[in-house]
Amino acid sequence: xxTSNFASGSAPLVLVTNDDGIExxxxxxxxxxxxxxxxxxxxxxxxxxxxxxxxxIGPTDPHTxxxxxxxxxxxxxxxxxHAPPAMIVIAALNGAFGAVPTAVASGVNAGVNIGxxxxxxxxxxxxxxxxxxxxxxxxxxxxxGGSREVAAECGVDVFVEIIDRPRPTLxxxxxxxxxxxxxxxxxxxxxxxxxxxxxxxxxxxxxxxTIDPSALDEPGTDGAALRAGKIAITRFSGFAGFDGxxxxxxxxxxxxxTA
Numbered sequence: 001x002x003t004s005n006f007a008s009g010s011a012p013l014v015l016v017t018n019d020d021g022i023e024x025x026x027x028x029x030x031x032x033x034x035x036x037x038x039x040x041x042x043x044x045x046x047x048x049x050x051x052x053x054x055x056x057i058g059p060t061d062p063h064t065x066x067x068x069x070x071x072x073x074x075x076x077x078x079x080x081x082h083a084p085p086a087m088i089v090i091a092a093l094n095g096a097f098g099a100v101p102t103a104v105a106s107g108v109n110a111g112v113n114i115g116x117x118x119x120x121x122x123x124x125x126x127x128x129x130x131x132x133x134x135x136x137x138x139x140x141x142x143x144x145g146g147s148r149e150v151a152a153e154c155g156v157d158v159f160v161e162i163i164d165r166p167r168p169t170l171x172x173x174x175x176x177x178x179x180x181x182x183x184x185x186x187x188x189x190x191x192x193x194x195x196x197x198x199x200x201x202x203x204x205x206x207x208x209x210t211i212d213p214s215a216l217d218e219p220g221t222d223g224a225a226l227r228a229g230k231i232a233i234t235r236f237s238g239f240a241g242f243d244g245x246x247x248x249x250x251x252x253x254x255x256x257x258t259a
Contacts, residue, residue: 012163013040015092015101015130018109019050019122022080026108026148028071030140033152034105035075037160043071043078044088044097046122053084053122055129060087085126093133104130105159107140108151112174114141114222114232115191115215124172131170131236136162139170143177143226151175154185154231162235170236176226185231191215191223 016031018024022045031041046053047065066081079097081088085106092101109123118124123139130137140155142148155173162169176183192215216223225232 011038011040012102013042013099014103014105014159015089016041016043016105017045017085017088017126018107019046019053019085019126020110021046021049022069022078024108024110026110026140026142026151028074029148029152030105030108030155031071031076031078032073033149033156034159037156041074041076042092042097042099042101043074043076044081044092045079046085046088047080047082050084050122052120053086053125054120055086055125056084056122057087057090058084060084085122086129089126089129090133093130093135101135103135103159103163104137105140105155106130106138107142107155107173108148109139109141110144112141112143112226113139113172114174114226116193118172118190127170127172128236131168134168136165136168137170138162138173140173140175142175146175146177146179150179150181150183153181154179158233167237172222172234172236174222174226174232176229176231178229179231183229183231185233186225188222188225188232188234189220190234191218191221 014034018027027045031043035041060083064083066079069078069080071078104127106123106126113121113124127137127139138155138159140151142151154175158171158173162171216227222232222234
């Protein structure tokens with residue numbers, strides 16, 4: 001089990017969010033495992049399922065409903081917000097829920113997020129938003145039928161490994177159905193996206209995403225690792241095409257700007 005030395009001298013405050021919604025058991029599992037390893041945790045997650053939201057921040061009302069909730073066993077505060085996860089990350093970094101988090105953990109998602117299709121994942125979108133704004137971030141996803149506890153523990157292990165890196169890193173972690181805490185973990189690249197078929201018939205849009213099975217067998221990819229029963233970890237350190245790999249975004253509290 002990896003441990004952090006908390007180089008900054010104190011435990012980071014980790015924002016835990018997801019796209020499955022505040023009632024997802026995977027969310028609680030990840031938050032509780034982080035607290036068990038000594039991290040301070042703030043939970044803020046969508047009030048309803050926001051799967052597929054990617055890094056969307058709207059549309060939302062300027063006065064978005066949010067409420068405090070109680071999650072069994074959690075010491076930190078928790079909020080249910082009627083907004084997509086990426087917006088919640090930005091709001092948290094603006095101090096909307098109190099203390100400003102210094103890291104982001106998203107998941108545990110019900111279903112894996114692999115290949116270039118992670119672009120459309122709200123789970124990854126939340127973590128990507130955090131990393132883009134300068135915070136170490138993880139996204140943790142699990143094959144249906146797998147152990148949430150194993151996925152959460154593996155996610156926290158990777159989180160500990162990236163937390164003190166000099167540049168903010170995003171780690172996308174996918175855990176196969178039969179994995180245990182001792183399953184092999186491999187660093188991999190993204191598999192190919194797959195194919196989309198779309199057509200409008202009788203004023204209905206028929207849309208279907210199909211994954212090319214051969215893409216999941218390409219050695220060195222996240223898809224191939226999962227099919228082999230291995231825990232797949234893909235790390236990102238910035239957007240390709242940006243000088244320095246980071247985007248600068250100014251965040252201000254509402255009402256703090258002067259005319």
